[in-house]
Amino acid sequence: MPPVSLTAFLNTRCPGWQSRSVDVVNRRLHHLGRHQISFNHRNRGPVTGIIQLVDASPYDSVFWFGRENRWLTVADYFLIRYGETVDGRVRRIAYVHNVYDEDEEVEEPSLFPIEFLSISA
Numbered sequence: 001m002p003p004v005s006l007t008a009f010l011n012t013r014c015p016g017w018q019s020r021s022v023d024v025v026n027r028r029l030h031h032l033g034r035h036q037i038s039f040n041h042r043n044r045g046p047v048t049g050i051i052q053l054v055d056a057s058p059y060d061s062v063f064w065f066g067r068e069n070r071w072l073t074v075a076d077y078f079l080i081r082y083g084e085t086v087d088g089r090v091r092r093i094a095y096v097h098n099v100y101d102e103d104e105e106v107e108e109p110s111l112f113p114i115e116f117l118s119i120s121a
Helices: 006-013 022-032 074-082
Strands: 035-039 047-054 062-065 070-073 093-100 117-119
Touching: 006 022, 006 117, 022 047, 062 074, 070 074
Parallel strands: none
Antiparallel strands: 035 047, 035 117, 047 093, 062 070
16 A cells, blocks of 8 residues: 555544644554654655654754754754745644664654655555
């Protein structure tokens, strides 16, 4: 089955995800288990893991961007790095828990705007 947008996956597999407690949604996603996740914004093979959500806007979530020695919001990073504008209406962001790359090495979790992820359901 081809990948679907994370939004479509959430709408069908966890109805009401936008208004439910993020803890309840994450428990549902954990129950659904590991999936292949694709990144729509960059050329990279899919990774396998469990999608988890954070109850925060990509415009308010900041992280240390070591390459430039500065704090950036997730939204600003996507504009600077990929030239992509993040949808400000979605008030949650995602990360992939228990991620393994092609070499089966554990990766550090990163935050992603929901609209930039696809999932093989």
